[in-house]
Amino acid sequence: GPDGGFIEISGKINLAYDGNADLSAPQGQAGTLLFDPKNIFIGATGTHDGELPNIFKDTDPGVDYFISATALNALTGTVILEATEGIEIQEALNLLSSNITFRADTIVANASITGETITFDGLSTVSLQAPVTATNLNLKAHGVIVSNIVSNEIQTTNLSIIANGSWIAAPVKGSGTLTLDTFSPDQSVVIGGTVNTPAWDLYDHELNRFSGFGTTVIGKPGNTGSLSFVDNPTVRNFVRNTNLTVNGMGSLQGFNQDATWTLTGTGQGRMNNGDVAFNFNNVGRLTGGSGRDTFVFNPRVDFGGILDGGTGLGTLDYSNYQRPAQVNLAQNQATGTLAVFNIDSYIAAPHQGNVVSPPQQISPVLPPAIKDAVTVTPPPELNELHSNPTAHPNHGNQDQERALGVGDRHGVERLLDGLDLEGAIAALDEFFAGELLNYLGKRHSGRTLNVAEMQDILKTGSAETGLESALIYIFLRPEHIDLILIPPEAAPIHYTVPVAKTEVLAMVQRLRQEIGDPVRRMTVSYLPPAQQLHQWLIAPMQADLDRFGIEALLFSVDSGLHTLPMAALHSGQGFLMENYNLSMVPSLSLTQTQRTNLNQASMFAMGVADFVVQPDLPAVPMELKAIAATQTQTQTLLNDKVTWDNWRTHQGRGVDIVHIATHAEFRPGAPDQSYIQLWDEQISMADLQSIPWREQGVNLLVLSACRTAFGSPEAEFGFAGIAVSTGVQSAVASIWPANDVATLALMKGFYQHLTTAPTKAEALRRAQLDLLNRGITLDGGQLVGSGMAIDLPSELQKLGDRPFHHPYYWSGFALIGSPW
Structure with missing residues (x-):
């Protein structure tokens, strides 16, 4: 029919x-x-x-x-x-x-959803926030999220996840086949998670969510990304218990233990690593780990790809090959392969006389795999705090002779462990200052402040602004976090939180990934890392912050935390910036803390909208026009007028604010490796020091479209030291380049609030709140809200109607230097 x-x-x-x-x-x-x-x-x-x-x-x-x-x-x-x-x-x-x-x-x-075959075919995000029961469940999107499922779990026979990233925070039970494939063919996958690559990271706690599946298949023919495994018990259990098959990846990297790779055909074979083994097909390159990897050729097999011994010892085994084989390690050539690298030896077939080139150590033509410098613990669950933090009152004896060399990390640790808190604070401020100045190639021209002087600064700022301020130091040690709270008048308080430095930095990376990933911008996938970091870094002090009535927080933090979006930390009730105005000071002794009234400020603003190589910034002309309208005196330069000569010519005395709306990047390496893109050239951050900022009286520098490389201390110092390196009192800069229209909205709001807010940090906070609370939105081709209605050009109207409440749009902007 x-x-x-x-x-x-x-x-x-x-x-x-x-x-x-x-x-x-x-x-x-x-x-x-x-x-x-x-x-x-x-x-x-x-x-x-x-x-x-x-x-x-x-x-x-x-x-x-x-x-x-x-x-x-x-x-x-x-x-x-x-x-x-x-x-x-x-x-x-x-x-x-x-x-x-x-x-x-x-x-x-x-x-909840119950069905036979249920397919979620998304482009950006698929987010399951409730139980699903199905015979066949298919999840496909750039980002796949399974979370907030309390009463039940995902139950299915067969599950397929096709994604470039995931956040699996709820039980997923199956009885058939688990298929994991990449949304983009060139996306890489790391089983066990890592902080070193932009791959799809399946962390340990996500792997533990899967149970019951009889078979796991990863990849498909035609994929060009890499697949690698973090060598730990969780990953080994996952591979061993799910009968893993790799069905297609550009390259495959094994575990860091002795392994045998049996090659059974073109791009196919079996990896055996003691208690772990799996089959693979359609793989173009095999890379060993840090142990001894032996590549065994089955009779007459042409693998047709690349064999790489990795960072350990690599051996080619032709003992069962049954036909002549030629090996020339010096030329990276071997029969049955496209090429070989990092191979130390070979085993010829019995009585085979035509294997050439003696075994030798050679310099690889291709770079070897990068070995992890540290072991990073994957993000724990939201409610996992190892134990309660311990608060220590200041028991230090001020007359006690302090240890020498306090301006280094070990000196700070000795003073903290010896309960000389005031000495430790002075040493910590000196240490943070020294790290930054060493990067900038500067010498400390002042002296280190003591606690009484720091509190005088806080009291003055509080009295002049009406906002009670506190200084917070965050110092990371291998085994725990040291938090130091300095209120305006009471004695400093020291807290220790038993969380390892590696865990903290891994969680910072996770938060930045979740916030910055465009495919997760309509989700709240950032909440678990945002709340965990709040639990570690803020919650231990919360009772004391409330007791002292603190409204403004100045953070001076350790390496790895300079580009943490503090505003996005979340208590479970709200974001940190909803309750406090925030600023980052690399060292209080390096900060110009006098308050300057910018209610009637003069501004020099310049921006570039059109680029040859980098993405255009079509909202920049409107950004310059919008912010110029908020100030009484403004000079502007746009596009081809933005040259280094024009900059130095137009920025003269009497300018309070310098606003730069163009691509800028803080990069690894010396300051001259970081740059600001002008119309026809890039100038380095080091070049900025040639401008007499302080002599000209510039108070505030704003970089509205800059990017900071994560994981690089030099890039972080460049970001954190922008105020110190230029000599301005304060700077506003973005950790990542946010949406062009959202930046226009935030900057317009910032300068509007700057005319009435008691501090620069409070003005930034109010502008961020405008976006968070949907006070400014994109509606009908206009940017509307907070007294503005800005018509957008056609290329920006294509974005459609949208709010800007996600922290991607606002939390990347930080105030560096004096909040006052």
């Missing part, structure tokens, strides 16, 4: 579907129901027709469409819900009589 029919339901204005569609066929296959509006919301009921004029009045048509769960549950056959932007499931679905596909840019399931 004939198959069932095909029904398409779409709408340009609105869609409310809460009826039944008969897709059955008397003898053939059940039919297909296709929805294809712009956004779909699945709830308890469809849209109420009588309320439509009120719901959609004065709004952009075609935005929100509603389908009832009851209607979907009644369907049989194949159901496809396709939207151009988003799908949100708000009501439980029971789809045992149908196979359903959700297809959209972003898909969020906030209610």
Whole structure:
């Protein structure tokens, strides 16, 4: 008999579907129901027709469409819900009589789903926030999130995850095959997680979420990315217990123990590493670990790819090859391969006389695999804090003779361990100052402040602004964190938090990844690392911050934390910047702390919108126009007028604020490796020191589109030291380049608030709150809110309507130097 029919339901204005569609066929296959509006919301009921004029009045048509769960549950056959932007499931679905596909840019399931075959086919994000039960479950998107599932878990027979990144924070139970594949063919995968690559990191705690699967398949033919394994018990258990097969990757790197790679065909074979073994197919390159890796050729096999011995010892074994083989290690050549590298020896077939080139150590033509310098613990769960922090009052004897060499890390540790807290604070400030000045190639022209002088600065700032301020030092040791709180008047307090430095830095990396990943911008995947870092770095002091009535926090932090977006730390109730205005001081003794009134400031602003190599910044002309309107005196330069000569000519005496809206990057290496992109040249950050900033009276420098390399101490020092290196009192800079329109909104708000806020840090906080609380949005081709209505050019109108509440848009901006 004939198959069932095909029904398409779409709408340009609105869609409310809460009826039944008969897709059955008397003898053939059940039919297909296709929805294809712009956004779909699945709830308890469809849209109420009588309320439509009120719901959609004065709004952009075609935005929100509603389908009832009851209607979907009644369907049989194949159901496809396709939207151009988003799908949100708000009501439980029971789809045992149908196979359903959700297809959209972003898909969020906030209610449970039961079905046979359920497919979430996303572009940006698929986020499961409720239980799912299915025979076959398919998750596909740049980012896949499974979290916040308390009462149940994901239950399926077969599960397929196709993604470039994931956050698995809930149990996933199966009984069949687990398939893990990359959304982009060139994406790399690290089983066990790492902080050293931009790969899809499946951390240990994510691997532990999977259970019951009989087989795991990773990759597919045609993939060009790499697959590697962190060698630890969790990863080994995962590989061993799930009968792993690698079905296609550009390269495959093994474990850091002795391994045998048996080559059985072109791009295929089996890796055996003691208690762990797996098969692989369609792999172009094999790389050993730090142990002894032996590549065994089965009879007459042409592997057809590259064999790399890695950082350990590599051996080619032709003992079973059954035909002549030639090896020339000096030329990186060996029969049955495309090339060989880092091979130390070979085993010829018995009586084979035509293997050439004696075994020898050679310099590899290709760089060897990078060996991890440190072991990084993957992010723990949100509620995992190893133990309660310990608070120490200041028991130091001020008359006690202090240890020599206090301006180094070991000197600080000795003083802290000896309970000389005031000595440790002075030593820590000196140490942080010395690190920065050493990078900048400068000498300390002042002296180290003592605690009483630091508190005098805090009291003065509090009295002049009405905001009670405190200074916080964060010092990372291998085994724990030292937190030091200096209130304006009471004695300093020292807290120790038993969390290793590697854990902290791994969590910082995780937070930056979650916030900065564009595919997760409609999710709250940043919350677990944001809340964990708050638990480690802020929560131990919270009771004392409340007791002292602190409203402003000045952070002086250890290496690795300079580019932590402090504003995004989350207490579980709100972001840190919702309760405090924040600033980063590399060292209080290097900071110009006198308060300057910028309510009637003069500004020199310049920006570049059009670039040859780097991405254009089309909002820059509007940014310059918008911020110029907030100040009484403003000079502006745009595009080809932004040259080094013009900069030095126009920036003269009497300028309070210098605003630079162009690409800038803090990079590893010396200061001359970091740059600001002008119209026709790049000038290094070191070149900025040739401008007499302090003599000209410049108080504030703003870099609105800069990027800072993560994991590089030099890049961090460049970012943290921008105020010190130039001589300005304060700087505002971005850790990452945010959305062009969001930057326009934040900068316009910052300068508006600067005319009324008591401090620069408070002005930045208010501008960030405008974005967080959706006070400024992109609506109908305009940037609207907080007294602004800015028409955007056509290339920016294509972004569509959107808020800017996600921390990606606002938390990357930090105030460096004096908050006052």
